Amino acid sequence: MRLSISHETCYRYEAQVRASIQYLRLTPHDSERQKILSWQLDLPRAVRAQIDPYGNILHVLTLDEPHESIVITARGQVEIDPSREAEHDDQSPLPFLRYTRLTEADEALRAFAAEHCAARRDRQALSGLMQALHQHMVYTPGATEVDTPAAQAFAGRTGVCQDHTHAFLACARSLGIAARYVSGYLCTQDSEHLSSHAWAEAWLDDAWYSFDVTNQLSVPERHLKVAVGLDYLDACPVRGMRRGGGFEQMHAKVLVEPAPPMGQTQHQ
Template sequence: MRLSISHDTTYHYEDQVRASIQYLRLTPHDSERQHVLSWQLDLPRPVRAQVDPFGNILHVLTLDEPHDAIIIGARGVVEIDELREAEHESQSAFPFLRSTRLTEPDDALRGFAGQHCHQRRDRTALIDLMHALNHTMVYTPGATDVDTCAAQAFAGAAGVCQDHTHAFLACARSLGIPARYVSGYLYTEDST
């Protein structure tokens, strides 16, 4: 499948800011499952690509002059091998076993993970866990904010995509399964 992607982000500030730094992880890389046919960033000034410790392509945009808006664009074409379901990682999985402030499991999350996965640690168990979390935590915009941790969202039985992700990461890591947060685009048949 060939995907044409056009992504624009605009930041508007109420007052001028003197300077800003943006860490941009908007550039996909080639992998076993995807091939980047073309890609460009439209930015207010030139930047250089680098690779962060997790293998992501990173650009650092530094604006040293006063501004009240920033417009960031990313465009390109990516080809996806729909038949390849998984990719093989060359990096160590150890960083993805570590909890963060947002993904620290409490007893409730550990118990939930154990109840839904038992001794299973395969893909099917993780899919079952994902569905169980989705059923338990109702998608509710405004129920949480960016600082809400997995345990709080789980206790409130509501949240948005990031809360479901944080709860899933907390559960998987509590079972000894490396898991990481990956963002991107979701293609659906009715997408334009």
């Protein structure tokens, strides 16, 4: 499947920002299941790419002069192999056994994981856990914040994709299974869900397998992976700090759609 992606993020401030820094994980890289055909990142100034500790492509945008807005645009085309269910990695999965503030498993999450997986540590058991979490936590935009811990969202029985993912990571790690947060894009016809998306990967049989709790998908045939980490804070598309500016407004426009095969063009 060939996907076309356009992602614009615009920040506007009520007063001038004296200085700001933005950490951008908006650039995917080639892997066993995705090939980057083209990709462009449009920023207020040129920024050199670097690799973060998790292997993500990172751009650090620093603006030292006063500004009242920032516009960041990422766009490109990617070929997805819908038949590949797992990806291999040379890096050790052991760091992804570690809890974070957002993925700490409390007694309720540990009990939930034990109830649905028992002594099993295989893909089928985690698929059942994924489905149980989906039923327990109703998709509810606005019910949580990006820094809501998994235990709090689980107790409230609501959340969005990052909450579903954090809860899955907490459960998997409580079972001794390495699991990581994935941010990226999903090609979907469901207008309720923003195409910018989050899901989990778990290390099973020496490979990473996907678990999209929000959509109950364990085969990432319509998913474009951009970044991974221990939780949302490691892998989110844009994360920054600023001095001054007062109230902030953020608007994001994301469009993910199938692109025509090579050699074909779309007709309006």
